[in-house]
Amino acid sequence: xxxxxxxxxxxxxQEGKNYTIYCNYSTxxxxxxxxxxxxxxxxxxxxxxxxxxxxxxEGRLMASLDTKARLSTLHITAAVHDLSATYFCAVDVGxxxxxxxxxxxxTVNP
Amino acid sequence: xxDIYQTPxxxxxxxxxxxxxxxxxxxxxxxxxxxxxxxxxxxxxIHYSYGxxxxxxxxxxxxxxxxxxxxxxxxxxxxxxxxxxTSQYLCASSxxxxxxxxxxxxxxxxxxxx
Numbered sequence: 001x002x003x004x005x006x007x008x009x010x011x012x013x014q015e016g017k018n019y020t021i022y023c024n025y026s027t028x029x030x031x032x033x034x035x036x037x038x039x040x041x042x043x044x045x046x047x048x049x050x051x052x053x054x055x056x057x058e059g060r061l062m063a064s065l066d067t068k069a070r071l072s073t074l075h076i077t078a079a080v081h082d083l084s085a086t087y088f089c090a091v092d093v094g095x096x097x098x099x100x101x102x103x104x105x106x107t108v109n110p
Numbered sequence: 111x112x113d114i115y116q117t118p119x120x121x122x123x124x125x126x127x128x129x130x131x132x133x134x135x136x137x138x139x140x141x142x143x144x145x146x147x148x149x150x151x152x153x154x155x156i157h158y159s160y161g162x163x164x165x166x167x168x169x170x171x172x173x174x175x176x177x178x179x180x181x182x183x184x185x186x187x188x189x190x191x192x193x194x195x196t197s198q199y200l201c202a203s204s205x206x207x208x209x210x211x212x213x214x215x216x217x218x219x220x221x222x223x224x
Contacts, residue, residue, distance in 0.1 A: 033212050097143070
């Protein structure tokens with residue numbers, strides 16, 4: 001059974017600081033996705049990582065994938081309040097079926 | 111912007127009632143999914159479909175059933191709702207023609223069974 005583990009699960013940080021969220025998974029996969037969810041809302045796609053060494057950046061967020069280590073990271077640079085949300089990584093287990101991590105609840109304080 | 115719609119957005123219903131959660135997409139995607147999410151928790155796949163007349167159960171056992179009579183429509187039905195079914199249900203779709211394309215999610219239905 002595929003397990004997807006994120007850490008930390010809760011992250012409180014100050015504006016302007018940097019931090020990294022980690023996503024470990026237990027089986028071979030070369031397709032990993034990051035989503036953002038605001039309270040009471042649906043999921044918004046952030047990044048699609050499709051190969052070992054893939055790196056993608058959008059604004060203050062950068063995601064990377066190491067398939068050999070079965071690890072993806074989501075790096076936050078100079079956090080701002082608008083980034084407060086829950087971030088999920090999800091691994092494609094085949095046929096575009098996703099197994100999600102537990103989510104990291106990020107709070108950025110002024 | 112993804113065009114996938116769920117109705118109702120919120121539903122409060124009594125125990126024993128039959129309910130159907132609607133999900134429609136206008137993107138022509140063959141693959142559709144239902145995920146269940148409890149507050150503050152991860153999503154779990156409960157049903158998926160790869161096309162018309164194709165339905166499969168997901169990783170999390172669910173008493174709900176689904177049907178796929180039309181490409182654009184993937185409703186989920188609970189024959190007899192119970193308080194344990196209280197949760198958020200999220201519908202998603204993806205394009206099988208593109209390798210690794212992400213799944214697009216609807217706004218979700220927040221179900222409360224009293």
